[in-house]
Amino acid sequence: MAKTEKNTIAQSDRLLVIACGMIAREVLAIKDQLGLDHLELTCLPAEFHFHPDRIAPAMDKAIEKARLEGYRNIFVGYGDCGTGGLLDRVLEMHGVERMAGPHCFAFYQGMEAYAKVADGDMMSFYMTDFLCRQFDAFFMKPLGLDRHPELIQDYFGNYERLIYLAQTDDPELDRVAEKAAALLGLAYERRATGYGDLAAGMSRATAHA
Structure with a gap:
């Protein structure tokens, strides 16, 4: 788990963000934008997106390791992410907060x-900048769609739309999302979200550190 470069701030005064690898680039971008010099980042594997049962135990170990290394201030860059409340139990035990x-x-x-949109999005397949960059590695190859395109209907037949939640304005990623929607036979929608609540959450966490 790689951390950002250290500076002269004492380890005990730093804020360690333990995040999903899917949002690593975004956390570092926000760090640079807001000048959060005392923030460090370590990530759990992005592939846990497909294995939510692994998130809570891995987070437990990551927090224990961070405490042993001297970190007092820790913030978790995850939602519940399919753990069914198990992540919150771990965080409560350690006295650590996460993204709402x-x-x-x-x-x-x-x-x-x-x-406001959750109910209407129930039949929508979300993509982010990360998932656009990793579409082949995260979907096409693991699901075998590159070899067996006939499986697309099995995996995505119940979806109606592909909604690209765009963190940045990148025409290349737009093209990936549009092509993915066409490949999967879904209507396409792009929503420019930026970093949403992630920036505010990190800002609050650093203010309390």
């Missing part, structure tokens, strides 16, 4: 905005 919301698709949009 069920998953990154919610806090990227902002929880208030997400609450």
